[in-house]
Amino acid sequence: MDERCSVIEGLIFLSGDEGCTLEQLATSCNMMEKDVLELIKDIMDEYCKECHGFECVNYGGRYKFISKQKIHDAAEALFSSSKMASLSQAALETLAIIAYKQPLTRIEIEEIRGVNCDMMIRKLLARNLIRECGRTDGPGRPFLYEVTEEFMDAFKLESLKELPDLPAVEQNMDSELFKEDDVY
Template identity: 50%
Template structure:
């Protein structure tokens, strides 16, 4: 492979690994190159992405992993996605978001245990919309990433604090088929009107 092909493969690998990222030894094995040569190639790509004004992405090196991230100078544009978060999120994404909000900090494995299905795509989608963020690493083998909701989540759902989330016990008492927000609306309607005597 020529150098441009190597770079194209690296870009694709970083996209596919998402928030997990890819270590230099893993990348070297994929490219079938020595580690030092891979490191030099990664450094060159980091500089190229950073200097290329036509790219909205950059390559970062965090926690021993290379990852794709959005450039901070374009943050105001990316934040515009968040303003329509409630309307654009699928039920699966909303379910994943709710699990993170109520259980944070939480690992992807725990999210999948609760949902009963793979949640990698949902976690990536929520990260891309800046509704969740990495908040640390769990002190267990492999040190999995811990997720929590972001400030953008709080803004998008008009929450001053997580204490304003609906009480889980109240939700459990409603039918499983009811929409959470519809249930809350009906609860407000059912309250006695103090002005009536």
């Protein structure tokens, strides 16, 4: 694969679960769509080989990487093993947002955290701490997420009402930072 292939590959990888369109890739790389399509075909051919654990697919006009079926059992074991018992700070933050605000979409979680949450949601789903609980009626009909009984067991909660209260955030508009005369 040439350097242009590696750029396209990287962009598809960075697009995560949402994937990206041919038009987005062509625009990002300042290339003709037909040229990008040829590079994508090379990428897809490469990742179809048995030596890779994931592949490049096109679903609904969006290119993305997905794991191959052959790794699913091992992935399940990885995420449910006792070695993975502790959660990272990012996973705990994502889980807390879902617990306090459920049900909510991935985009709503990302707006609160300020970072992409695809991987954290996948990890929490794989560990059965959250689940999909429907879809919104909005564009794209994104999934809604909520915590599971396993979450309740893991944190020894009978009800979400037992979660600690969140500290109140006080906004003081009279502070030195906000003067009426300031021009923004």
